[in-house]
Amino acid sequence: MPAGILHGKKGIIFGALDEQSIAWKVAERTHAEGGQFVLTNAPVAMRFGKIHELATACQTEVIPADATSVEDLENLIRQAQEKLGGKLDFVLHSIGMSLNVRKGRSYTDLQYDWMQKTFDISAISFHKLMQSLYHMDAMNEWGSIVALTYIAAQRVFPDYGEMAESKALLESFGRSFGYHFGVAKKVRVNTISQSPTMTTAGSGVKGFREFYDYADKMSPLGNAPAEDCAAYCVSLFSDFTRMVTMQNLYHDGGFSSMGMSPALLS
Numbered sequence: 001m002p003a004g005i006l007h008g009k010k011g012i013i014f015g016a017l018d019e020q021s022i023a024w025k026v027a028e029r030t031h032a033e034g035g036q037f038v039l040t041n042a043p044v045a046m047r048f049g050k051i052h053e054l055a056t057a058c059q060t061e062v063i064p065a066d067a068t069s070v071e072d073l074e075n076l077i078r079q080a081q082e083k084l085g086g087k088l089d090f091v092l093h094s095i096g097m098s099l100n101v102r103k104g105r106s107y108t109d110l111q112y113d114w115m116q117k118t119f120d121i122s123a124i125s126f127h128k129l130m131q132s133l134y135h136m137d138a139m140n141e142w143g144s145i146v147a148l149t150y151i152a153a154q155r156v157f158p159d160y161g162e163m164a165e166s167k168a169l170l171e172s173f174g175r176s177f178g179y180h181f182g183v184a185k186k187v188r189v190n191t192i193s194q195s196p197t198m199t200t201a202g203s204g205v206k207g208f209r210e211f212y213d214y215a216d217k218m219s220p221l222g223n224a225p226a227e228d229c230a231a232y233c234v235s236l237f238s239d240f241t242r243m244v245t246m247q248n249l250y251h252d253g254g255f256s257s258m259g260m261s262p263a264l265l266s
């Protein structure tokens with residue numbers, strides 16, 4: 001069998017909770033392409049136990065880390081390098097959670113302590129992760145850091161609530177840190193703006209099923225499945241995209257370029 005496009009590459013994959021998770025598919029695809037990695041998720045996610053099944057299938061291990069804790073992140077990065085035997089070539093940030101959305105608070109009635117926690121989990125964790133990688137000099141040259149995002153950062157989707165601002169912040173951190181990481185260490189940073197996807201995080205949004213169907217009709221290619229998102233992530237981890245950085249890349253079947261679709265009028 002020919003070596004996969006990630007042969008010899010090492011990394012960390014955040015955010016695999018269950019088989020629906022986008023990060024779960026990324027882990028499977030990365031493994032199939034010859035990449036080696038450790039899996040991580042918040043300690044509370046260990047309770048579900050599923051991530052250990054994925055680790056077994058991918059012949060790796062899980063190192064718990066709360067992505068809002070710099071101490072946890074530094075420990076994870078240290079342990080990952082020890083286990084993998086060197087610096088990292090790819091990192092996936094696939095983390096999102098809104099306390100106000102989860103608790104059903106409307107956008108005009110937000111609880112600000114929850115909003116700050118949402119920003120910390122869903123966006124500032126990305127900066128904390130990159131700053132930890134940067135200070136620990138943990139990335140190889142031409143390494144790739146990818147985070148998942150959603151088009152509500154640019155357009156209004158009323159039921160997405162404060163996650164819209166979380167994603168705007170996340171994308172901005174990607175651009176700004178992409179500059180510093182590029183100049184200092186030739187590391188690239190990108191965000192992938194994915195279609196609505198049936199996962200735990202996705203289906204927590206009110207009216208998600210209806211919205212999923214709407215986006216599917218609006219997109220000339222239909223909604224992009226999680227498996228294709230995984231393939232896109234793998235391409236960004238690989239050497240085929242070495243000069244792509246500081247981009248927000250739409251992976252959405254064409255949704256972001258549409259104005260009106262006759263499919264929705266019939």
Ligand SMILES: NC(=O)c1ccc[n+]([C@@H]2O[C@H](COP(=O)([O-])OP(=O)(O)OC[C@H]3O[C@@H](n4cnc5c(N)ncnc54)[C@H](O)[C@@H]3O)[C@@H](O)[C@H]2O)c1
Pocket residue numbers: 014015016017018020021022023041042045065066067068093094095096097121148149150193194195196197198199200201202203
């Ligand atoms: N599902 C969608 O429709 C969709 C669309 C576009 C972008 N995204 C983004 O994709 C990413 C992955 O989400 P998903 O849809 O696979 O759902 P998911 O629920 O499977 O994944 C979210 C992950 O975040 C983890 N997490 C939450 N708090 C954490 C913390 N403090 N520390 C570490 N991890 C923590 C969860 O345990 C979970 O594994 C998110 O950034 C999400 O916003 C999802």
